[in-house]
Amino acid sequence: xxxxxxxxxxxxxxxxxxxxxxxxxxxxxxxxxxxxxxxxxxxxxxxxxxxxxxxxxxxxxxxxxxxxxxxxxxxxxxxxxxxxxxxxxxxxxxxxxxxxxxxxxxxxxxxxxxxxxxxxxxxxxxxxxxxxxxxxxxxxxxxxxxxxxxxxxxxxxxxxxxxxxxxxxxxxxxxxxxxxxxxxxxxxxxxxxxxxxxxxxxxxxxxxxxxxxxxxxxxxxxxxxxxxxxxxxxxxxxxxxxxxxxxxxxxxxxxxxxxxxxxxxxxxxxxxxxxxxxxxxxxxxxxxxxxxxxxxxxxxxxxxxxxxxxxxxxxxxxxxxxxxxxxxxxxxxxxxxxxxxxxxxxxxxxxxxxxxxxxxxxxxxxxxxxxxxxxxxxxxxxxxxxxxxxxxxxxxxxx
Amino acid sequence: xxxxxxxxxxxxxxxxxxxxxxxxxxxxxxxxxxxxxxxxxxxxxxxxxxxxxxxxxxxxxxxxxxxxxxxxxxxxxxxxxxxxxxxxxxxxxxxxxxxxxxxxxxxxxxxxxxxxxxxxxxxxxxxxxxxxxxxxxxxxxxxxxxxxxxxxxxxxxxxxxxxxxxxxxxxxxxxxxxxxxxxxxxxxxxxxxxxxxxxxxxxxxxxxxxxxxxxxxxxxxxxxxxxxxxxxxxxxxxxxxxxxxxxxxxxxxxxxxxxxxxxxxxxxxxxxxxxxxxxxxxxxxxxxxxxxxxxxxxxxxxxxxxxxxxxxxxxxxxxxxxxxxxxxxxxxxxxxxxxxxxx
Numbered sequence: 001x002x003x004x005x006x007x008x009x010x011x012x013x014x015x016x017x018x019x020x021x022x023x024x025x026x027x028x029x030x031x032x033x034x035x036x037x038x039x040x041x042x043x044x045x046x047x048x049x050x051x052x053x054x055x056x057x058x059x060x061x062x063x064x065x066x067x068x069x070x071x072x073x074x075x076x077x078x079x080x081x082x083x084x085x086x087x088x089x090x091x092x093x094x095x096x097x098x099x100x101x102x103x104x105x106x107x108x109x110x111x112x113x114x115x116x117x118x119x120x121x122x123x124x125x126x127x128x129x130x131x132x133x134x135x136x137x138x139x140x141x142x143x144x145x146x147x148x149x150x151x152x153x154x155x156x157x158x159x160x161x162x163x164x165x166x167x168x169x170x171x172x173x174x175x176x177x178x179x180x181x182x183x184x185x186x187x188x189x190x191x192x193x194x195x196x197x198x199x200x201x202x203x204x205x206x207x208x209x210x211x212x213x214x215x216x217x218x219x220x221x222x223x224x225x226x227x228x229x230x231x232x233x234x235x236x237x238x239x240x241x242x243x244x245x246x247x248x249x250x251x252x253x254x255x256x257x258x259x260x261x262x263x264x265x266x267x268x269x270x271x272x273x274x275x276x277x278x279x280x281x282x283x284x285x286x287x288x289x290x291x292x293x294x295x296x297x298x299x300x301x302x303x304x305x306x307x308x309x310x311x312x313x314x315x316x317x318x319x320x321x322x323x324x325x326x327x328x329x330x331x332x333x334x335x336x337x338x339x340x341x342x343x344x345x346x347x348x349x350x351x352x353x354x355x356x357x358x359x360x361x362x363x364x365x366x367x368x369x370x371x372x373x374x375x376x377x378x379x380x381x382x383x384x385x386x387x388x389x390x391x392x393x394x395x396x397x398x399x
Numbered sequence: 400x401x402x403x404x405x406x407x408x409x410x411x412x413x414x415x416x417x418x419x420x421x422x423x424x425x426x427x428x429x430x431x432x433x434x435x436x437x438x439x440x441x442x443x444x445x446x447x448x449x450x451x452x453x454x455x456x457x458x459x460x461x462x463x464x465x466x467x468x469x470x471x472x473x474x475x476x477x478x479x480x481x482x483x484x485x486x487x488x489x490x491x492x493x494x495x496x497x498x499x500x501x502x503x504x505x506x507x508x509x510x511x512x513x514x515x516x517x518x519x520x521x522x523x524x525x526x527x528x529x530x531x532x533x534x535x536x537x538x539x540x541x542x543x544x545x546x547x548x549x550x551x552x553x554x555x556x557x558x559x560x561x562x563x564x565x566x567x568x569x570x571x572x573x574x575x576x577x578x579x580x581x582x583x584x585x586x587x588x589x590x591x592x593x594x595x596x597x598x599x600x601x602x603x604x605x606x607x608x609x610x611x612x613x614x615x616x617x618x619x620x621x622x623x624x625x626x627x628x629x630x631x632x633x634x635x636x637x638x639x640x641x642x643x644x645x646x647x648x649x650x651x652x653x654x655x656x657x658x659x660x661x662x663x664x665x666x667x668x669x670x671x672x673x674x675x676x677x678x679x680x681x682x683x684x685x686x687x688x689x690x691x692x693x694x695x696x697x698x699x700x701x702x703x704x705x706x707x708x709x710x711x712x713x714x715x716x717x718x719x720x721x722x723x724x725x726x727x728x729x730x731x732x733x734x735x736x737x738x739x740x741x742x
Contacts, residue, residue, distance in 0.1 A: 067531070116723065119727060120727075120730065123434055123677075124726060126534065127673055128722075128726060130670060131674060131722050134719055135720070138716055138719075139712055141715070142715045143715070282670060286538065289535070293535055346547075346550045351546060351550060354542075357539050357542030357546060360539040361539035361540060361543065365521075365524070368532065
């Protein structure tokens with residue numbers, strides 16, 4: 001189907017079903033029950049899942065296939081956000097032109113940065129991309145304030161021109177982002193028994209775009225172009241001897257992944273029309289690296305899994321506090337209960353980053369292929385040794 | 400002229416910090432071949448050594464001071480640091496005042512221990528793995544270390560003053576024959592620069608003039624041959640890792656009065672010191688030091704008003720701009736060795 005082989009079609013269908021039914025799947029616990037805090041089925045978080053999914057898919061096209069580790073990808077995300085918000089300010093509140101512009105602008109950025117950075121490889125490439133990203137971040141904070149609005153971040157105001165739309169709604173407030181009149185924040189709520197399911201227009205737009213992006217990524221992975229990118233990763237020298245120049249291929253991969261990042265940034269601004277420079281900081285670039293590695297670089301589904309995993313646990317862990325812990329461990333004797341709560345305390349709430357760091361180190365040390373490799377190992381364990389050789393799929397762990 | 404001298408001086412203290420961190424990074428890279436993203440965290444831990452020592456010295460108990468009374472007329476309780484009661488008031492107060500320099504002694508064993516644990520516990524297992532894996536695992540370690548520090552010390556910067564003797568500024572211009580107050584320079588920064596020069600000199604002397612250093616240099620040039628000669632080069636490299644950690648830690652200790660330690664200072668410095676290492680040339684110790692001072696001075700020049708009005712925003716990006724230009728024109732950096740990190 002759609003030019004995919006059977007396995008990829010199944011994968012795409014599974015992902016499609018999972019994303020489209022996400023409001024149900026992520027809301028397994030009834031409202032008001034003790035476990036309701038583990039629900040993730042509210043629009044804001046679901047949007048973040050898919051948007052960061054797009055970001056990570058794009059990053060994986062560069063890192064997973066060519067092995068070039070970029071530490072400055074957040075710059076494209078930031079540029080995408082800024083251009084989308086400018087589109088909302090100048091043209092209209094429709095999200096389509098904003099998203100298109102954010103992809104074009106970040107693509108142009110990626111051409112320039114990629115052209116320069118790709119002259120070097122290995123750690124030099126990482127440092128070059130990092131340097132470019134930090135430059136954009138610093139400029140966005142200082143000289144470019146007329147465009148980026150500095151520390152406050154770029155926001156919509158009542159006196160923006162909005163040529164094709166209106167500057168303000170009838171009741172004098174700032175109009176909201178929409179897709180041809182369908183408001184991005186409009187949410188259809190469905191109550192089934194004790195459950196409350198929320199279907200958000202913005203989420204479904206992001207999900208549809210993510211599926212499209214995912215489909216494109218599959219096509220790239222399976223195409224001759226994808227093969228070339230793998231060749232760049234495994235042995236550039238030999239590739240050159242064959243008479244092929246790796247530069248255009250890596251540059252194309254860099255631009256594609258930059259456009260994915262810009263798309264993610266544009267979507268982020270479409271869901272919540274503001275853009276700040278902190279999205280471009282290098283820690284944000286580090287985050288997408290974490291997502292991709294955690295999920296499994298070089299695999300198709302890995303980055304999406306990693307993005308969902310990190311965003312979900314970030315949300316859940318930050319919500320848990322000592323009271324919640326006490327209620328969990330209340331079955332233990334008092335002294336032991338306090339002891340356990342004291343031990344767990346540094347890892348929850350604001351300490352989420354500590355958990356993330358430890359988790360990340362464990363993954364890099366023991367599971368270089370990320371969650372996907374973990375899943376494969378478990379699957380192999382169950383299937384027994386007979387299929388051990390065949391179950392070693394094409395999803396090679398990245399280096 | 401005086402403005403130029405002032406900017407050079409201003410650049411020197413930041414440049415010394417860059418140079419010290421980059422020196423440690425290069426030592427680790429040159430000996431073990433590991434790209435250590437956790438090096439900034441070591442710098443930060445050094446700073447927090449100073450904080451810890453000044454907190455320990457300030458541990459106090461309450462005594463009733465019969466000579467003072469509070470506003471109700473009751474005898475006032477004053478805090479009496481243990482140090483003061485042990486060594487007498489004057490001596491104790493002096494010790495507390497000098498907590499940052501004393502922290503140098505305190506931090507060296509701490510940092511060497513941390514360095515050993517890091518190398519033996521984690522980094523040893525990553526020699527054979529690709530550089531990307533090394534970057535990633537040390538990046539994770541940096542996050543963990545910084546979060547641990549945040550958990551114990553909080554997220555706010557902790558002011559750690561220098562000894563009272565070094566407060567105030569030094570009128571540098573008078574010596575050079577300018578008018579008074581044209582070139583003034585805080586004493587502590589002068590101390591920092593001197594200290595950095597001392598450490599850098601000591602490291603170079605250690606590598607150049609001791610047998611141990613000679614073996615290490617030989618190992619950096621050709622690890623296998625040195626191993627074949629029956630020398631346990633791994634053990635020496637571990638010691639070098641401890642030494643690099645100590646250098647980063649000392650840089651952090653002395654930087655505490657200049658910039659109040661906070662948990663993310665390591666990350667802030669890490670990015671810049673990596674740029675410094677790359678500009679200097681991976682694996683070249685003199686290159687790292689030279690590039691550190693060069694970039695520090697360039698940065699302070701770029702923040703001059705005359706230059707800022709000429710090219711707006713240059714002060715924010717100068718370091719990265721220089722790095723990009725150098726990497727594109729001189730692929731090995733300023734003094735890079737051939738065959739290092741070229742894949």
